[in-house]
Amino acid sequence: MGSDFxxxxxxxxxxxxxxxxxxxxxxxxxxxxKKSRFIGYVKPVSTQDEAVSFINSIKSKHWDATHNVSAYVxxxxxxxxxxxxxxxxxxxxxxxxxVLLKENLxxxxxxxxxxxxxxxxxxxxxxxxxSHGSKMAVESGNIITMAPCKILSTSVDYSFYDxxxxxxxxxGANIESSDFADVVTITFSLKADLINNLSxxxxxxxxxxxxxxELGEKFAKI
Numbered sequence: 001m002g003s004d005f006x007x008x009x010x011x012x013x014x015x016x017x018x019x020x021x022x023x024x025x026x027x028x029x030x031x032x033x034k035k036s037r038f039i040g041y042v043k044p045v046s047t048q049d050e051a052v053s054f055i056n057s058i059k060s061k062h063w064d065a066t067h068n069v070s071a072y073v074x075x076x077x078x079x080x081x082x083x084x085x086x087x088x089x090x091x092x093x094x095x096x097x098x099v100l101l102k103e104n105l106x107x108x109x110x111x112x113x114x115x116x117x118x119x120x121x122x123x124x125x126x127x128x129x130x131s132h133g134s135k136m137a138v139e140s141g142n143i144i145t146m147a148p149c150k151i152l153s154t155s156v157d158y159s160f161y162d163x164x165x166x167x168x169x170x171x172g173a174n175i176e177s178s179d180f181a182d183v184v185t186i187t188f189s190l191k192a193d194l195i196n197n198l199s200x201x202x203x204x205x206x207x208x209x210x211x212x213x214e215l216g217e218k219f220a221k222i
Contacts, residue, residue: 023141035117040137058111066116071097072109091126099134149189149220189220
């Protein structure tokens with residue numbers, strides 16, 4: 001990939017096990033600038049292979065585009081890459097990457113596809129256009145914060161199910177699964193420092209009938 005380079009984002013050095021920002025899902029958005037069509041694609045990735053595969057898939061999809069400019073940032077080994085893909089050096093890949101860095105995003109890959117419309121944009125115009133394409137892309141992917149969370153479970157009677165859902169939503173838990181059998185068993189993720197608060201509220205609202213079981217831990221959306 002053309003003008004690849006490294007930079008170490010201060011936000012993730014030594015913080016591999018701390019909270020981080022990324023995008024929630026793959027998506028895209030587009031705009032027209034002086035008859036050139038720009039399409040910004042984004043996808044959450046965790047390895048270089050995943051990033052390169054995504055870039056290649058967009059290049060294959062838009063094989064007839066003038067340029068497919070790309071950038072990605074990974075937590076793994078603090079890796080960053082960008083490519084101008086034929087645009088003048090520094091006018092495309094770096095602006096796309098800079099958006100990721102300014103948003104403190106990691107484990108994210110962006111590709112901004114351009115179909116030339118016949119009007120030259122100049123260096124400043126290219127930088128603004130590719131920055132805008134990258135910004136639109138990451139916003140379409142829904143920026144989220146991931147953090148180390150505990151995986152928890154509780155089983156309640158159907159009569160308490162709605163109250164439990166409200167309680168979990170109010171405290172910021174993410175429901176992983178719901179099993180509807182003789183009782184309702186909810187598995188959810190929650191930051192460790194909020195567990196005691198949830199447990200106290202659950203005990204209070206159920207008069208001590210229901211308790212929380214810890215199943216494990218993982219990075220989850222907060």
